[in-house]
Structures are given as structure tokens and as C-alpha cells.
Amino acid sequence: MTRIPEGPLRTGFTTGACATAAAAAACGALLTGEWADPVEITLPRGQRVAFPLSERDIGEGWARAVVVKDAGDDPDVTHGARITATLRHGAAGQGIVLRGGEGVGTVTRPGLPVPVGEPAINPVPRQMITQALTHLADARGVPPDFDVEISVPGGAALAEQTWNPRLGIVGGLSILGTTGIVRPFSCAAWIASIHRGIDVARAAGLPHVVGSTGATSEKVAQQHFGLPDHAMLDMGDFAGGMLKYLARHPVPRVTVAGGFGKLTKLAQGAMDLHSARSQVDFDRLAETASTLGADRSAIAACNTASQALSLVGPPLAMAIAEAARDRAAAVTAGKGIAVDVLMIDRAGNLVALADANGARAS
Template identity: 55%
Template structure:
């Protein structure tokens, strides 16, 4: 007998780690011995403890560090050293946030904070304010809080920060303080922020792609800047539903044959574990749109959309265009009533355009 899989272990956001480091540094600044651990309050009100791994700095500007544990999530910042230096400011200054080495700075509008601010998101800022107030006998202190991440600038190259206009490092993130393994919500949140930046920059055209091949091919086709690219992945619904209420002038959706087939069949979550292409339905669709005799039956019994596409190509039947038009219909319905001009691009694995639609069926 096989054992059931163990539940995936949750982790902590960079915001939670920075909050713990800030509280520890503040306690040292107030004359306490460096603590082995501190308790912080999550946005939910739950209290959790963090171990401190290192102290440095000076008596007037102590620095505390926490190693981030992302649990079982494949987080680029898992194991990163999150450092926080705190120093006192003049009365009435409040809490001022600074970006140290490895933490980015915002350069474009559209994010939750204005250009010029350190990329320390609103929820982590609120958590740090709460932690320092708790450590200061319930009195909000006047303090400068500088957060840094070891090797953060290098790690940021593996994130979407560059596209969002966040330069020279990572963001201090988190809305709950907890990292949910393989978090769909985090990916969808990054899609929404990409749309926000594009809207703030008044970009006339954005491209959302399911993967790297379709993204590069779509970008080359239209000559779009990196800022106009949205890494949609499998979350077509997360993109389209957001754009319904936050429209852009023009949207191109680019993807491979199988994922665009699933979109055309009404699937808004394109992940292989959550949706499958319906081959009999694809065969019926081809039969309704002039497929040569015998091809629909071949498509119906094909194990994959890729094989069905090769069969269609051998009959010179434009299955890619059929897939693109069905995907356009579903995407357009989901977008409605947003005044967004929509087109759908279907690419094969080599990045060749094999289907395009910018309106209803016209095969």
C-alpha cells in the first residue's frame, strides 16, 4: 500500500521575516540583549515566533537577520537572509522605510506604492509598524527601518520585478504573512500588478502568454517592449476577469496548441492537473467547420492535441486557426463588456504562428 502524500508545508513571506528582524533590531536599540527569537502578529491576528540568526550593526543602528523559510513552495527567496537595520529618528518623524542592498526601488506608476519608494509593500509596512509599536510599550515609535536581502539583486533577475519597474533588488511582499505552497493566488496577484503597471504607463497594447516560447514569439511579432508582457501562465481567467474591470486598449493572448484548445473549450484554468483537452469535442468542431472526410475521427482518437494538429497538417486543414477562433470567443465573452480589442495567437513548440484570430469565425 502506498502512503498518502504529506500535506505541503507552509512558509513565511519576506514581509514576515523583515517584520521579525525589525522588531529584534528595535529591541536591541532600546537596550535589550539580542533575542534568540521574537513574536510577531500576522494580518489575521495570529501570533507566530521567528528565530534570529545574526546580529550586527552599531549600538545606534543595530541590524538583525532572519533566514527565510518558504516551506515547500519553490520560492526564489527560500533560504535568503533578510536583514533589518533600525535607528531612532527625531520625534514626530514616524516610521520611515528605506531600501538597503538587495531590496528594489519602484520606478514606474501602477504599483501599490509610488515611484521612488522602496519596494516594501503596504502589508509588510503595516506589520512592521505594529511590531515596533508593540515593542515600544504600545507607543508608535519614530524610526528609520532599512531592509536588505543578501544577493537580492541577483535573485531579482529571476522574478518579474524588472518588467514591473522595480530595480536593483527584490520586493518585500506578503498579504497574509504566510506562503502557501505553489500559491495560485500569488501568481494571479503578479498578473494583476503587471496589468496595473501597463495601465499606469498608458501602454496601448499588452501581450499575455502561457509560456516562454509563445511570449517571445508574440513579442517579436508585434515588436512589444518587455513592460507590455504579462506572464499569464495557466491563469487565463485571472487575467481576463481582472481586465474586464481594468481594461486596456488592446490585448493579445498567446499560447501553445493544447492550452489554447482548452481555452477554446471554456477552461479558464489551463493547468494540466485542473483541465484536459476534450478530443471528441475538438473532432466535432473540426467536422462542423469543413474538415476533410476521416480527419474528425482521427482527431477524436488522437491521444494529444499535438498529434491531432499534425494529422490536420497532413490534410492541409487549418486546425490552428480553428483553435484560435474558439479561444477568441471564450476570451471575448469573459472580457465583456470591457472595450478591449482582442486577438489570440497560437504557436507551435518551435514558436511558429499556426493560428490567429481577432474576431468571430472566418475560416
């Protein structure tokens, strides 16, 4: 489990901001022979920030700078990564050409904001780099004709800990960021990853996606339905973030997969299933259980949802799965999306499946 630091959490910088800073430093050195260290850049919302250089080198017609990414207090796998920019003079009139070097992935599937075959440098970082280099060139009265290679040594290994392989980004990391700032433990970053997963699934024409609360429920659902990796969405606790985006960008079928506790919260109307932001209402769970013949007071007195399930058994699992399905389906109503809910137990066994046309247990 990731330990959240005590006290105020420190913000950090995105890979896009680090790549821009490294590119700006290398460009300044290439044009003047002098290094700005630290190097200042302007973030998309107008903040001026300075980045120290970890490494710098220059030769005939080229310059290279390295900025070590500081993600602040966010548990980002790219914290400490060496974001590297190598600049060379380009052909007259070519403009700024961005290339991906070692550790930067290549897009191989449609649906992402970068075309297939391009390095996985997202639009805002591309814009940041282009603006920074154009400004430096204009200040010296020269055309902004540069070849820019962004690389992240060790990035291929780091990318295996991200969504990139599932999204069809091969060989390394993505250079990301819309504001330049990493906000610690940001829900927005996770939800954005869910959205990109949906975009890729839609672009691939997939008829069925699965949003899972964790790795075990994902594995069971994937095996049960026989789906490819890029049909699997790491929903985590953000059921609402996934379902609301699907309502705007529908696929024919979605399955929500998880354990009894989180699905109980969904059934009771919660769209954020994290324990810090929603709790099981045991009085409501007792009311549901009583319709199945259970002792209402015994269920209301339970400490955990799994304890309640152990007292009532499969009928309660199915009732909650159906209620969760109905809640999820309400979010996507009228969009032509069939909604299923698949429930597993702690051992990873499928205990209930409520589909769009009824319910069945396994």
C-alpha cells in the same frame, strides 16, 4: 520541472513577515540591549509566530537582525534569503521611516501599490513593521522614532528571476505579503503577479498587452507585435485570472498567446489551462475537425492535441484560434477590449492569428 514533495506541503513565511520579525528583534535590542531570540510577531490575521535569528549585532545607536526566509515547500526564489533589518534612533517626531538597502528594489513605474521612487516594500509589510515597532516603543514609554533599513544581500541577482524588472522595480527584490504566510504552489501568488503587471501597463498608458502561456509564445508575440517588456504578462495557465481582471481594469487590446493544446482547452471553455485542472475534450475537438473534412473517429482516437493538429493541419489551428478568441472575448465583453489569439507550434513558429475583427494565418 519542479518536483512537488510527497505528503502534506509545508507552509512558509513571506518576505514581509521575515522583515517584520527582523525589525522587531532589532528594535527590542535597540531599546533594551537584550535580544529576543526567537522573536514573536503578530501576522495580519492575528496569528502569533516566532522566528529564530540567523545573525544579530548591536552598536552605539543601532541594532541589526537577520531572519532567513523559510518558504516551506513553495518553490520560491527567495527561500533561504537573508532578510535583514537595521534600526537606528531617528529624529524626534519623525515617526518610523522605512528605507531600502542592498537587494531591495526601487519602484520606477507607476501602477504599483508603492509610489515611484520608494523602496519596493509593499503596504501590508509596511503596516506590519510599523505596528510591531510602535507596540515595542509604547511598551517602554518612548516615541516610535526610528530609521529602518530593510536589505536582502544578493537580492539584486534573485530579482532577475522574478517579475520585478518587467514591473519597473530595479535593483532588487520586493518585500511582499498580505497574510504573512506562503502557501505552497499557490495559484493566488501567480495571479496576483498578473494583476500587478496589468496595473503597471495601464499606468504606463499601454494600448496593448499580451498574456502568454510560456516563454516561447511570449517571445513570438513580442516580436510579432513589437511590444515592450512591460506589455508582456506571464499568464501561464491562468487565462481566467488575467481576463477577469482585465474586465475590471481594461486596456484597449489584449492578445492571448500559446500553443495548440492549451488554446484548445481555452476554446472549449477552460479558464485554468493546467493539465491537472483541465483536459482537451477529444470528442469536441473531433467535432470541430469534422467540419473541416477530417475523419471524426481518427481525431477522437488521438492521444494528444498536437497529434490531432498534425492530422488536420492549419485549418484546425485557425478554427481553434478563432474559438479561443471568442471564449476570451466573452469574458471581457462590453469593456471595450479588442481580443486576439496568437498560436504557435512546438518549434515556436506562428501558425494562426485570430484578431478581433476576423482571422488570418501566418
